[in-house]
Amino acid sequence: MAKYALWTNDVETTSIWFNTLRDETGFKVWKEGMPVLLDIYQKYGIKSTFFFTGYIARLYPDIVRMIQCYGHEVGSHSYSHKKEDGLDVLPYKAQLHQLQTSKKILEDISGEEVISFRSPALRLSKDSARALIESGYRIDSSVASQRFDMFLSFGGIKKLNWLTAPRLPYRVDENNIFKKGSSPLVEVPLSATLFPYVSTTMRVFPLITNIQRQLLHTETSWNEKPIVFDIHPNEFIDESNEERTIERRSRNPVSYFLQDVIRSKLKVKNLGPAAAPLYEREISYYAQRAYTFLTLKDYCKQKGLLAD
Numbered sequence: 001m002a003k004y005a006l007w008t009n010d011v012e013t014t015s016i017w018f019n020t021l022r023d024e025t026g027f028k029v030w031k032e033g034m035p036v037l038l039d040i041y042q043k044y045g046i047k048s049t050f051f052f053t054g055y056i057a058r059l060y061p062d063i064v065r066m067i068q069c070y071g072h073e074v075g076s077h078s079y080s081h082k083k084e085d086g087l088d089v090l091p092y093k094a095q096l097h098q099l100q101t102s103k104k105i106l107e108d109i110s111g112e113e114v115i116s117f118r119s120p121a122l123r124l125s126k127d128s129a130r131a132l133i134e135s136g137y138r139i140d141s142s143v144a145s146q147r148f149d150m151f152l153s154f155g156g157i158k159k160l161n162w163l164t165a166p167r168l169p170y171r172v173d174e175n176n177i178f179k180k181g182s183s184p185l186v187e188v189p190l191s192a193t194l195f196p197y198v199s200t201t202m203r204v205f206p207l208i209t210n211i212q213r214q215l216l217h218t219e220t221s222w223n224e225k226p227i228v229f230d231i232h233p234n235e236f237i238d239e240s241n242e243e244r245t246i247e248r249r250s251r252n253p254v255s256y257f258l259q260d261v262i263r264s265k266l267k268v269k270n271l272g273p274a275a276a277p278l279y280e281r282e283i284s285y286y287a288q289r290a291y292t293f294l295t296l297k298d299y300c301k302q303k304g305l306l307a308d
């Protein structure tokens, strides 16, 4: 039985250190963060999917081109990563604009068709499926089935839909991306075990990740669910030499405390050079267990999930 691990990357101008979007951070992501990831992937023979915001691609087009000679896939991470442009709050037309603008920028730069998508902060509404299909995407990986975020991330209430979403990859219902249906759009859910199985957990709560990977491997041996891990090149850069104030994103005082203060303090743990060995430990666990490492697109093709 073939077991798959899909290592996916969200490429954007978010500064974890400053808790805000910054063009200077985007420059460091390109020059310092991306090379660390590309080296790790080459070492383990990994083909991976990179989701770029249209914004960073337009700012530094070479950040897209630099992955292509290694056979990685160019995917879209929408156009804007601003909180107010989340797909869960934008009306349908505005969602289309985000999705189409990003696709066009990335296709112009890469010369490839872009069919894979991940939403910024995984924010989606039920009609995002229709918007994605109308924009020409065929694969989405923004649903974290059975992950429970509540107040720890933006759009926490809509993310309750994750609790009942299918666990294995599925064709989505055109009117509800969180449900199985017969549309041409394939959802490849991110791995989760109530806790997110992502790079932030790996850096901040490595003990939880130790347990998670064993559970997830056991599950995959049982039902062939692909491991889908999410990491960001901005986690490999070091901005600690610059002075820091925590920017306030939430108006509600409880949300401010939970999302801005606590998260900002925790989220900087193991940032920079310390993140690379943690990520390698994650990858080697699956390498030792004979997993195949593919891009989302190649995984979906191999499994016959894409519509003709």
Ligand SMILES: [Zn+2]
Binding pocket: 010, 011, 012, 077, 081, 119, 120, 121
């Ligand atoms: Zn993102």
